[in-house]
Amino acid sequence: xxxxxxxxxxxxxxxxxxxxxxxxxxxxxxxxxxxxxxxxxxxxxxxxxxxxxxxxxxxxxxxxxxxxxxxxxxxxxxxxxxxxxxxxxxxxxxxxxxxxxxxxxxxxxxxxxxxxxxxxxxxxxxxxxxxxxxxxxxxxxxxxxxxxxxxxxxxxxxxxxxxxxxxxxxxxxxxxxxxxxxxxxxxxxxxxxxxxxxxxxxxxxxxxxxxxxxxxxxxxxxxxxxxxxxxxxxxxxxxxxxxxxxxxxxxxxxxxxxxxxxxxxxxxxxxxxxxxxxxxxxxxxxxxxxxxxxxxxxxxxxxxxxxxxxxxxxxxxxxxxxxxxxxxxxxxxxxxxxxxxxxxxxxxxxxxxxxxxxxxxxxxxxxxxxxxxxxxxxxxxxxxxxxxxxxxxxxxxxxxxxxxxxxxxxxxxxxxxxxxxxxxxxxxxxxxxxxxxxxxxxxxxxx
Amino acid sequence: xxxxxxxxxxxxxxxxxxxxxxxxxxxxxxxxxxxxxxxxxxxxxxxxxxxxxxxxxxxxxxxxxxxxxxxxxxxxxxxxxxxxxxxxxxxxxxxxxxxxxxxxxxxxxxxxxxxxxxxxxxxxxxxxxxxxxxxxxxxxxxxxxxxxxxxxxxxxxxxxxxxxxxxxxxxxxxxxxxxxxxxxxxxxxxxxxxxxxxxxxxxxxxxxxxxxxxxxxxxxxxxxxxxxxxxxxxxxxxxxxxxxxxxxxxxxxxxxxxxxxxxxxxxxxxxxxxxxxxxxxxxxxx
Numbered sequence: 001x002x003x004x005x006x007x008x009x010x011x012x013x014x015x016x017x018x019x020x021x022x023x024x025x026x027x028x029x030x031x032x033x034x035x036x037x038x039x040x041x042x043x044x045x046x047x048x049x050x051x052x053x054x055x056x057x058x059x060x061x062x063x064x065x066x067x068x069x070x071x072x073x074x075x076x077x078x079x080x081x082x083x084x085x086x087x088x089x090x091x092x093x094x095x096x097x098x099x100x101x102x103x104x105x106x107x108x109x110x111x112x113x114x115x116x117x118x119x120x121x122x123x124x125x126x127x128x129x130x131x132x133x134x135x136x137x138x139x140x141x142x143x144x145x146x147x148x149x150x151x152x153x154x155x156x157x158x159x160x161x162x163x164x165x166x167x168x169x170x171x172x173x174x175x176x177x178x179x180x181x182x183x184x185x186x187x188x189x190x191x192x193x194x195x196x197x198x199x200x201x202x203x204x205x206x207x208x209x210x211x212x213x214x215x216x217x218x219x220x221x222x223x224x225x226x227x228x229x230x231x232x233x234x235x236x237x238x239x240x241x242x243x244x245x246x247x248x249x250x251x252x253x254x255x256x257x258x259x260x261x262x263x264x265x266x267x268x269x270x271x272x273x274x275x276x277x278x279x280x281x282x283x284x285x286x287x288x289x290x291x292x293x294x295x296x297x298x299x300x301x302x303x304x305x306x307x308x309x310x311x312x313x314x315x316x317x318x319x320x321x322x323x324x325x326x327x328x329x330x331x332x333x334x335x336x337x338x339x340x341x342x343x344x345x346x347x348x349x350x351x352x353x354x355x356x357x358x359x360x361x362x363x364x365x366x367x368x369x370x371x372x373x374x375x376x377x378x379x380x381x382x383x384x385x386x387x388x389x390x391x392x393x394x395x396x397x398x399x400x401x402x403x404x405x406x407x408x409x410x411x412x413x414x415x416x417x418x419x420x421x422x423x424x425x426x427x428x429x430x431x432x433x434x435x436x437x438x439x440x441x442x443x444x445x446x447x
Numbered sequence: 448x449x450x451x452x453x454x455x456x457x458x459x460x461x462x463x464x465x466x467x468x469x470x471x472x473x474x475x476x477x478x479x480x481x482x483x484x485x486x487x488x489x490x491x492x493x494x495x496x497x498x499x500x501x502x503x504x505x506x507x508x509x510x511x512x513x514x515x516x517x518x519x520x521x522x523x524x525x526x527x528x529x530x531x532x533x534x535x536x537x538x539x540x541x542x543x544x545x546x547x548x549x550x551x552x553x554x555x556x557x558x559x560x561x562x563x564x565x566x567x568x569x570x571x572x573x574x575x576x577x578x579x580x581x582x583x584x585x586x587x588x589x590x591x592x593x594x595x596x597x598x599x600x601x602x603x604x605x606x607x608x609x610x611x612x613x614x615x616x617x618x619x620x621x622x623x624x625x626x627x628x629x630x631x632x633x634x635x636x637x638x639x640x641x642x643x644x645x646x647x648x649x650x651x652x653x654x655x656x657x658x659x660x661x662x663x664x665x666x667x668x669x670x671x672x673x674x675x676x677x678x679x680x681x682x683x684x685x686x687x688x689x690x691x692x693x694x695x696x697x698x699x700x701x702x703x704x705x706x707x708x709x710x711x712x713x714x715x716x717x718x719x720x721x722x723x724x725x726x727x728x729x730x731x732x733x
Binding site: 087088091092135138139140142143146147149150153154156157158159160161162164165168228231234236237243245246247248249250251252253254255256257258260261262264265269270271274275310314315318319321322364367371373374377399402403406407412415419422423426427 | 481558586610674686697722
């Protein structure tokens with residue numbers, strides 16, 4: 001609050017006290033700095049403004065206009081007319097808008113900078129030299145220097161794609177190679193999803209299974225990992241390092257290899273089912289069994305859960321091992337003196353400590369499981385039925401279904417709409433768990 | 448007194464304890480079997496003429512090394528050596544750039560209490576929740592516009608995504624006491640100086656952890672290269688190539704898989720100490 005007050009005060013003063021050099025910098029960036037003989041900085045600011053003007057004259061303005069129209073000239077492949085590419089215009093428009101925002105940031109920095117120099121000179125010190133200011137950036141402002149690149153990267157490769165995806169949900173883009181022009185359609189994709197005869201029934205079926213899946217797999221992986229760690233930690237276990245190598249091995253093999261191997265293992269022609277079905281074929285009253293076939297809803301789901309456990313328990317075992325070794329041993333000694341049994345020690349000391357220490361990890365694991373694309377992509381991507389013109393499989397998690405919607409059925413608009421809903425849902429779940437967690441409510445318990 | 452209690456206890460609990468030990472070892476053997484058998488099956492199948500497609504049973508009737516040989520001799524359609532080279536380039540470069548970015552980001556977030564720090568941290572949490580997979584088609588369009596639908600684009604994406612996972616490393620830096628920095632500062636060192644001369648030498652364990660994980664991730668990632676590289680087969684990484692081989696050429700697939708799994712397994716085993724400490728430092732301090 002106080003900070004805001006001084007800030008507004010400084011802002012009020014700004015208009016009455018700013019000198020002509022500041023005003024000059026407001027019109028031509030870096031002009032004021034040049035008059036203060038801060039040549040390098042002044043030129044940098046000037047170059048930013050000049051660069052922006054050149055960019056806008058040559059393409060930026062058109063890009064931003066394109067962002068709103070999404071193209072007007074339809075292509076015609078038969079006549080060889082290329083026409084406007086809506087998706088390209090959306091992307092470039094987004095970039096132009098972000099450049100504009102970065103420019104506004106530089107503009108404000110420029111005015112702040114020259115005003116600070118003015119205040120400094122009025123107090124009787126000379127304006128800072130470029131060398132002095134540059135040195136700040138490897139010392140007090142080191143964080144700005146370092147974070148510049150990561151923030152730029154994250155903006156380009158995480159934020160822009162997310163914004164892009166959200167925007168797509170409000171268009172009718174279908175990703176054809178010779179696209180009909182896309183348009184802004186408001187909430188039409190959401191209406192198509194949830195309106196009369198829409199995809200809502202499939203969506204909710206997928207969502208329900210997705211939630212069940214996330215809860216079961218998170219619980220199994222978490223307690224499985226903890227149980228294994230406790231097993232290896234037992235006093236009577238000799239050669240702990242060697243026993244631990246086995247789950248480590250499962251952890252080290254790249255996931256997609258084991259997933260494809262498991263698909264072969266459980267497939268109809270796999271070493272488990274083939275011999276069984278050869279015999280069943282001889283018997284006229286039985287039919288062949290299939291673990292992952294089109295009708296195998298629950299056997300495929302259970303295999304998915306087991307495979308997920310096989311893949312994830314080793315890493316949560318390693319995690320739990322590390323955490324258990326950080327634990328205060330005196331607690332156990334005290335408990336033993338008080339006559340607590342092994343089970344009571346586990347429920348009263350180990351479990352609360354471990355759950356407290358790992359709440360953020362549980363949340364991340366839950367979200368990771370909720371969005372676990374790999375398992376059913378490798379086990380069952382080729383197995384699906386069509387509902388209308390939309391592919392669906394009863395083991396699909398939302399991510400898998402979105403993949404079918406976008407890459408297979410080329411309904412990018414619907415896929416984006418589902419993605420947006422899913423993002424809102426996962427954020428809400430994560431926030432809910434986090435706010436209810438002991439790590440949030442009783443922050444000092446174990447410190 | 449204490450020896451007396453000890454003797455008495457030992458004598459009384461012996462049968463119960465024996466049962467406990469027996470059950471513990473039975474448990475250990477079952478768990479080990481669950482984890483080793485599928486891996487063993489994969490390794491054995493790589494010497495099976497039919498590869499991983501083994502309807503007749505788990506053990507091959509004849510053994511061969513032909514699966515490995517054809518990976519490197521019949522390369523016209525499935526250019527395994529080329530994919531191996533691509534994967535090596537992508538993994539190594541992403542590892543170097545990514546490690547650098549993560550370590551620097553984590554150090555800054557741990558040491559500088561600047562104004563927008565909390566906001567940035569909340570933001571990264573939110574971005575971490577968004578499944579990166581969903582943004583992939585958007586990334587694909589962007590990479591296409593800039594002509595980066597190649598392994599170079601992949602390297603850029605892996606390196607750029609790395610700083611988002613800075614929490615583990617930040618947890619590590621939080622455990623290094625601030626007083627060390629301050630002592631150096633009094634002697635006139637800049638932040639850059641403190642980082643290079645004081646912090647880096649202390650962070651060998653977390654550097655190793657970061658390097659392994661950021662090497663292993665591109666090495667075994669499938670879906671991102673599949674989306675970015677599309678049908679340009681010469682650019683494929685091993686994971687994409689292996690998946691393409693898996694259904695029609697289970698023999699080559701399994702041999703190629705064993706070959707790329709071996710280096711990662713050796714890496715993990717050799718550095719398992721760092722893996723455990725890295726994983727738990729991120730968990731408790733995250």
